[in-house]
Amino acid sequence: MAEQDGSAAPAPVAARAAQDVELYYRMKLVRAFEERVSRLHRQNKILGGVYSGAGQEALVVGICAPLEPGDFTAPLHRDLGVFLMRGVDPGRLMAQLMGKETGLSRGKDSFLHGGDIAHGVFGSSSMLGSSLPVACGAALKFKIKRERHIAVAFFGEGASSRGDVHEAMNFAGVQKLPVLFVCENNRYAYSTPFEKQTSIENIADRAAAYGFRGHVCPGNDLLAVVGLAERVIDSIRAGGGPGLIECKTYRWRGHSEHDPALYRDQEELLEWESRDPIPLFEFYLDKRGHDINRLRAETDEKVNTTIQAAVDFADRSPYPEPEEALEDLYVGQGAAPGAPSAAVNGRRPIR
Amino acid sequence: MVGALSGNLAMEATYLKAINQALHEEMARDENVFVMGEDVAELGGAFKVTEGLLTAFGEERVIDTPISESLIVGAGVGAAVLGMRPVVEMQFADFISCGFDQIVNTAATLSYRHGGKASCPMVVRAPSGAGVHGALFHSQNPEAWFTRVPGLKVVAPATAYDAKGLLKSAIRDDNPVIYFEHKRLYRSIKEDLPDGDFTVPLGKAEVRREGRDLSIITYGGTLHQSLDAARIVEKEDGLSVEVLDLRTLLPLDREAILATARRTGKVLVVHEDRLTGGIGGEIAAIVADEAFDYLDGPVRRLAALDTHVPFAPPLEEFVLPNTNKIVEAIRNLAAY
Numbered sequence: 145m146a147e148q149d150g151s152a153a154p155a156p157v158a159a160r161a162a163q164d165v166e167l168y169y170r171m172k173l174v175r176a177f178e179e180r181v182s183r184l185h186r187q188n189k190i191l192g193g194v195y196s197g198a199g200q201e202a203l204v205v206g207i208c209a210p211l212e213p214g215d216f217t218a219p220l221h222r223d224l225g226v227f228l229m230r231g232v233d234p235g236r237l238m239a240q241l242m243g244k245e246t247g248l249s250r251g252k253d254s255f256l257h258g259g260d261i262a263h264g265v266f267g268s269s270s271m272l273g274s275s276l277p278v279a280c281g282a283a284l285k286f287k288i289k290r291e292r293h294i295a296v297a298f299f300g301e302g303a304s305s306r307g308d309v310h311e312a313m314n315f316a317g318v319q320k321l322p323v324l325f326v327c328e329n330n331r332y333a334y335s336t337p338f339e340k341q342t343s344i345e346n347i348a349d350r351a352a353a354y355g356f357r358g359h360v361c362p363g364n365d366l367l368a369v370v371g372l373a374e375r376v377i378d379s380i381r382a383g384g385g386p387g388l389i390e391c392k393t394y395r396w397r398g399h400s401e402h403d404p405a406l407y408r409d410q411e412e413l414l415e416w417e418s419r420d421p422i423p424l425f426e427f428y429l430d431k432r433g434h435d436i437n438r439l440r441a442e443t444d445e446k447v448n449t450t451i452q453a454a455v456d457f458a459d460r461s462p463y464p465e466p467e468e469a470l471e472d473l474y475v476g477q478g479a480a481p482g483a484p485s486a487a488v489n490g491r492r493p494i495r
Numbered sequence: 496m497v498g499a500l501s502g503n504l505a506m507e508a509t510y511l512k513a514i515n516q517a518l519h520e521e522m523a524r525d526e527n528v529f530v531m532g533e534d535v536a537e538l539g540g541a542f543k544v545t546e547g548l549l550t551a552f553g554e555e556r557v558i559d560t561p562i563s564e565s566l567i568v569g570a571g572v573g574a575a576v577l578g579m580r581p582v583v584e585m586q587f588a589d590f591i592s593c594g595f596d597q598i599v600n601t602a603a604t605l606s607y608r609h610g611g612k613a614s615c616p617m618v619v620r621a622p623s624g625a626g627v628h629g630a631l632f633h634s635q636n637p638e639a640w641f642t643r644v645p646g647l648k649v650v651a652p653a654t655a656y657d658a659k660g661l662l663k664s665a666i667r668d669d670n671p672v673i674y675f676e677h678k679r680l681y682r683s684i685k686e687d688l689p690d691g692d693f694t695v696p697l698g699k700a701e702v703r704r705e706g707r708d709l710s711i712i713t714y715g716g717t718l719h720q721s722l723d724a725a726r727i728v729e730k731e732d733g734l735s736v737e738v739l740d741l742r743t744l745l746p747l748d749r750e751a752i753l754a755t756a757r758r759t760g761k762v763l764v765v766h767e768d769r770l771t772g773g774i775g776g777e778i779a780a781i782v783a784d785e786a787f788d789y790l791d792g793p794v795r796r797l798a799a800l801d802t803h804v805p806f807a808p809p810l811e812e813f814v815l816p817n818t819n820k821i822v823e824a825i826r827n828l829a830a831y
Contacts, residue, residue, distance in 0.1 A: 216577065250610040261576060261613045269600045269608075277566040278601060281573020281581070288529065288555050288579070295573070308596075311566035318561065472611035473645045475669040 164432065167205060168425060169443050171366060174201040174225035175422060176447045177234070180455065181224070181241060185401045189459075190241050192254040197222040199364070199396035200328060202421035205229060206369025207296065207326050207389070210377045211264075216282035216295040218266040218275035220328070221256050222395070223298050230263045234450055235457030244461035251464040252472065273303035276312035276325065283321035283386075294322045294380050301390075302333025304347045313388070317354035320385040324377060325351075327388065328363065330395040335407045348390035356386045363391025364421040367428055394419070505687035510680040513655035513688060514544050514620075517662040518582065520692065522552050525580060528666055529556040532567055532584030532620075541586050542622060542681055564593035568619060572602050572671075575617040580666055588623035588675060589635040602671040603646030614669040618662070623651075624677040624716045624767060625804045625815055634804035634811075636715075636768040641673050642745045642777070648697055649745040651675040653718035655686040657742055660695030668697060677716040684719065698743045700751035706737035709829055710755040712778055713765040714741040717816055721765050724821035734829050744774055749781060756782045760791035761828050765816055770798040792831035797824045 178198040185194045197204065204225030211217065211230070219226035227237050232248070240247030240258045249258030249267065259267025266282075268275040279297035286293045303309060304327060316323050327347045331338050344350075351358030361372050369391060376387040394416035398405035430436045508516060522528045530548055532540075536559040539546030549557040560567050564585060571581040585591045591598070598619065605615045625634035641649050648670055652658040658676060665672035703718065704725055711721045718740050725736035739755045741748065756762050762782050764775035775796040782794050800814045 216573075248610055248612075249608045252610065253604070253608040257608050259609050259613065261609060266573075266576065267605075267608050267613075269596075269604065271596050271600050274565075274569060274596060274601055277563075277569025277597065278573035278576075280566065281570030281575070281579075282577055283573075284558075284570055285574045285577045285579050288574075308565050308569065311561070311563035312569070314561055315563060315566050315570065319558075472607050472609075474648075475606050475611065475614040 161432065161434070164429060165434070165439065167209060167366060167370065168429060168439070169446060170225075170229060171201045171205045171422060171425065172443050173447050173450060174205060174228055176451050177224060177228065180451050182397070182401060184242075184455070191243065194241075194255060194401040195222045195399070196395075196397040196401065197224055199416065199420070200330060200393045201225055202366040202425070203326070203328060203363040203369050203391040203393055206366050207298075207324075207373045209370050210374045211296065212293070214264065214291070214293045216264050216266065216279065216293065218268055218279045218295070218297045219256060220268060220272065220275070220298045220300060220303070221270065222300075222328070224256060226298065227256070227260070227265055230260075230265050232260045232263050232265060234454035236260075238454040238458035239461045242458045242461075243463065244458055245464045246457070246461040250468065250472065271308075273299055273306035273308040275299070276309050277315075279323050280312050280316050280321055283316065283323035284319065286322050287319065292381055294324060294377060296324045296326060298326045298328060300333065301327055301329040301331070301338055301341060301347050302336070304350075305341055313350070313354040313386070316386040317356050320383075322380050322383070323386045324380055325386065325388045327390040328393060329390055330393050332395060332399070332408070334399040334403070335405075346390055348388050351388040354386075356388065358388040358390065360390050360392065363393035364419045364424065366421055366425045506690055507685055508655050508659075508688045509682050509685050510655045510658050510676070511542065511544055511682055513659035513686075514662055514676060515546060516688075517659045517666075518545060518548060519551060521663055521666045522548065522556065524692075527578060528580045528582065529558065529574075530582050530584070531558040531560055531571065533560055533562055533586045535559060535584050540584065542678065544620075544622075544676075545584070564590050565597050568594035568597035569601060571617040571619070572597060572605065572615055575615045575671075576605065576613055580616045582618045582620060582666060585619060585621045587633050588621035588637055589632045591619070591621050591637055594619070595640070598641065598647070598671070598673070599644050603644045605646070606670070607646060615671045616669045617671045618665045618674050619671070620674045620676060622678045623675045624679050625799070625811065626679045626716065628806065628808070628811070629678070629804070630806035631803050636675070636766070636799070638673075638675050638744055639768055639773050642774050644745075646671070647745060648672040648743065649675070650697060650743045651677070651715040652742060653677070653680065653715050653740055655684060656688060657695050657701075659688060660693055661697065661742065663692070664694045664697050667694070672697070675715065679716050680719075695742070698746045698748060700739050700741045700743070700748035702737065702751070702755065703740045704736065704738040706735040706759060708735045708759060709761040709763060709825060710737045710739060710759045711763050711765055711821070711825070712739045712741065712752060712755065714744065716767045717765045717821075720816065720818045721821055723818045724825060727818070727822050728825050728829075732826065732829070734825065736825060747774075747777070747781070752778055752781055753786050756786040757789040760789050761831070762790075762794045763824055763828050764794065764796045765821055765824075766798050767816060768798060769801050770796060771801050773798050792828055795824060795828050797821060
């Protein structure tokens with residue numbers, strides 16, 4: 145069975161006031177980014193599907209905090225925070241959401257499907273769970289090349305029902321891959337509640353069936369997530385094989401911005417809104433002796449400046465030219481699908 | 496089809512051995528190349544295509560996987576995006592349906608959705624084709640599921656030379672390539688291959704036989720039946736038939752298709768994939784669209800009938816194209 149690791153307060157945090165402030169900034173940045181995106185969607189500046197991760201910031205920030213450059217992450221469609229945590233430029237990210245030429249996919253795909261491999265962020269498809277096999281492949285590369293990197297795949301409890309998730313975890317267990325699976329259990333797969341998705345209480349329990357350890361964690365408690373993530377990631381990096389962390393959390397908004405989520409009990413929403421990860425972390429910062437009012441004001445100003453700059457950059461950026469729809473299909477090739485590729489190797493043989 | 500080059504020794508190899516040689520040579524040439532699939536390591540593959548690789552390169556680069564086609568392809572993508580060059584195997588092309596999503600949604604769109612800043616140098620090998628009593632789930636020719644997916648390249652070699660040269664090109668290419676190898680050809684054809692490194696470019700068709708009266712456009716398993724049929728009608732009817740081997744199905748070599756159509760004025764497309772939705776329809780459309788003025792007759796297609804590949808020998812023979820059926824189709828079109 146999965147371990148209940150949540151509330152155990154990790155010791156190493158004692159000596160890291162600066163890091164705490166940084167984590168706080170990151171979590172506030174992700175929250176403000178999410179809120180701005182929702183607003184931009186209402187203003188028709190962001191079109192198409194918008195999937196808010198508001199309320200889930202702590203788990204994204206906490207899991208990514210111990211990662212190093214060169215590690216590989218495959219975020220899911222609600223994980224805007226992973227992009228920001230891995231160092232993707234906020235302006236380019238905002239341009240991506242607006243479909244602009246300067247976005248990660250240069251206007252080709254919407255929302256978070258554009259990735260940034262240079263920052264270790266894989267753009268996942270909409271086939272939820274399909275990025276877990278991909279993360280296994282990245283981890284396989286690290287294993288073959290004896291690199292001390294790890295791969296992290298995020299998935300929802302909804303995607304846990306897909307075969308890809310089973311195939312990936314099974315293979316990761318067999319090969320002892322340096323991969324971390326992170327289940328964001330936010331209780332709903334679109335409208336379908338957890339109880340109708342699986343008959344078990346914890347997705348993390350499944351790890352035992354694949355020969356590695358699963359951990360359950362209160363996903364809105366940044367301190368708990370960071371502490372657990374550091375420990376599990378250290379073990380994976382040291383060659384201890386894969387791990388699974390299930391973060392219990394809640395999706396504040398609907399599946400997408402189009403979804404009023406009327407299938408949910410308002411009491412349930414209220415309960416989870418009161419488990420807001422930001423004030424919880426502020427309590428902690430206060431206990432640590434930070435002047436929280438001052439810190440909040442400074443952080444908000446920094447966050448707002450960053451986000452406004454990102455929005456301005458995206459606003460100023462042009463849409464791509466129509467003909468660019470035919471570009472980037474192949475590496476080493478410009479337009480014209482079906483034309484012989486410039487990337488074709490080799491010479492015509494002498495017969 | 497003697498491939499001996501000056502100064503090089505000719506070595507006889509089957510189609511299967513040619514693929515095996517390409518894997519050995521590319522793995523020796525580039526340490527980023529690795530092989531992954533069901534039973535590819537200890538067993539050397541269900542058909543022995545990967546035989547000897549485990550001994551030569553070790554278990555880190557020759558990986559037996561569980562029965563998990565989606566994982567096999569998906570992990571290939573993850574490794575490829577970080578610079579590895581995985582050659583992953585579908586044990587039978589029929590099983591590629593289980594890896595379909597990872598191919599068409601994850602791999603094919605990778606460069607596109609990363610703004611051209613990510614590449615997927617992965618080869619998916621898929622033993623395809625009928626005529627070996629494989630019945631419904633070991634006989635399929637699923638190439639047309641992929642030839643309409645931009646972002647992929649699709650090849651289907653028909654000779655040992657091309658099997659080796661195209662696989663090398665596919666491994667060295669920075670895009671995902673689906674490599675259909677025809678099971679019936681594995682041990683039924685042999686050629687002298689030049690010693691040393693050679694490649695066959697992707698996207699280039701090859702005229703296998705020149706002719707004046709009619710063109711057959713084909714690939715893979717039906718190339719040899721088409722060549723046999725061309726010899727028969729030359730001898731018995733005095734017909735001069737040109738045979739174009741497509742070799743690559745995506746991207747199609749449109750120039751070669753149009754050139755042969757314009758040269759002979761009559762086109763018969765032959766493939767073992769079934770008729771409806773097969774690539775023959777696309778070729779017919781290209782010819783009708785861009786070489787209409789040169790045509791002296793309708794573009795005809797000869798393909799597997801629109802059913803599944805059945806087991807009992809009389810059923811299978813009824814469904815699949817063969818030399819006699821091609822001869823008949825040539826005579827009908829020539830008489831038009």
